[in-house]
Amino acid sequence: MTITSISQIESELHLLQQEAKIAIAQVTTLAQLEQLRIDYLGKKGKLSQILREMGKLSPQDRPRIGALANEVKEGLQEQLERQRQDLQAAQIQAQLEAETLDVTMPGVGRPLGRIHPLNGTIDRVLDIFVGLGYKVATGPHVETDYYNFEALNTPADHPARDMQDTFYLPDGNLLRTHTSSVQIRYMETHEPPIRIVAPGRVYRRDTVDATHSAVFHQVELLAVDRGLTFNDLKGTIKEFIRQMFGAELPVRFRASYFPFTEPSAEVDVQWQGKWLEVMGCGMVDPNVLKAVGYDPEIYTGFAAGLGVERFAMVLHQIDDIRRLYNSDLRFLRQF
Template sequence: MEEQLASLQQDLATLLPQAQTLEELEKIRIDFLGKKGKLSKILASMGKLPPDDRPRMGALANEIKTQLQTNLEARKTALEDAALAAQLAAETLDVTMPGPYIPIGRVHPLQATIDRILDIFVGMGYTVVHGPEIETEYYNFEALNTPEDHPARDMQDTLYLENGYLIRTQTSSVQVRYMEEHAPPFRIVHAGRVVRRDTVDATHSPVFHQVEILAASENGISFADLKGTLNTFITQLLGERETRFRPSYFPFTEPSAEMDVKFGDRWLEIFGCGMVDPNVFKAVGYDPEKVTGFAAGFGVERLAMVLHEIDDIRNFYNSDLRFLRQF
């Protein structure tokens, strides 16, 4: 037995340096010190020894076992230290090296225009509101006093979805949703994307953006308030400009008008506007005998083209970096 224990100690000393991973070392430990390991098999024959030899061999076996455990633990510590050193070497960062080049982003010219417009209206006391792009016919048309036979409801203009839904053709639907949940007085502004069936060319796109404002009160809002608001907005956005209002027609305003702004020797239509039609107030539960208000809206793309002297609306959507880097 003494020879077997010595041989066991020598075998472990030979195998330990060969263990290069903690998994390999664990297999060696189980092979030597496990319940069915080599040491256990040797100790199982202890009962066959003469009684006088058992104390000495027992002490020797315990000494050998302790030595085996010490050697295994030392090898485990060495492997863990080596693994940690390798990890640290692999993850070491040279803080003196320059970082990767990341180009500075730019705000898209359309978003920059929207931000500038909203800032002006917020400065005039308006609250920014939001609404869904997927709408029902009620909010997109009916509540806005648009009869079923109105041309705007034709399939050529509106993209209809399943189950009576559609992609909104105007941001005016947000006004109805807001009025259903809020009582006057208020002044709100909304900017968002709308979709209409249209042929793409230099000045038309089926996807574009609108800004809508709405003011309502029981204290008597007049068309003069509307004109003053729009003229103030144009002055803050474009500077002093000559403007004019022309009679027009919109289902949800009465009277209705279009506001033109003069650029050089030509007039450009900017706003569609008017006093809110009493039928719209009735649809949201307001008393049109008490509540008055005005609404106005315009296309962001047209204004952005004027501000940045862009001659093709498609440039906004082509994602051409040569174009976008100018802003």
């Protein structure tokens, strides 16, 4: 650009002013507006390029051009600021409109989950035993033969193993057939007195029908202390039955056999006019106490176990154990 007279500089300033005003009025984003400010008012902008020609003017003309240049600059700065404020206000308004909730529209319903009847039964059992002073203990589902059988007085050639045929893994381990293995692990790392309750899933090779499943749930309890007797076991079981069923149901203990308890008994309750087996129990066999390093001449203990599915079926009047696993919402919505 070559400007040689004051009139030419004045003309260029006026043209610059008009051009900039039109451009500023047409921008739609803050980024575009900032780019216009740099193009017209920046150090290398169009206004600076015109003012560089002031050096060719006479000293008496320079103040006049300087005043006009300041007027143009201030005018453009004011327009830039107004446009910036307008664009910011429009941006905020657009954001508010996009995020506005129509409170008159119906909400999106999200149904609340419910506790499965098996989990609810386990929680109910644990609440009772924790209230009686027992601690909850857990253990692995994949067990060794030692913890699942041998430490529980069931060596490899013991016929009782046929009652608990299970699933064996290639490495020789197995899926636990009861939570009694938790009791062994706990006793190995704790000294008497102990009172624990062990809930969990267990596995046995069983034919699935209305009352049997290859996968089911147990809760077992164990107490070891000085001087515990079968009377302590009976009192504990009766109190548990009373709290579980909410009534003083008739209870009977039938002699039975378990390799890890001696003497052993089955627990029946009178339910709807007939006797129903609900638990197995007994005094801990001395060989089991020896396996964990307890002296059976000093300590005695009792243990009991129940099938959670059986209790859930009794409490909720369920006729088929398979209903607990089918995930049929028509069935589960009842609970």
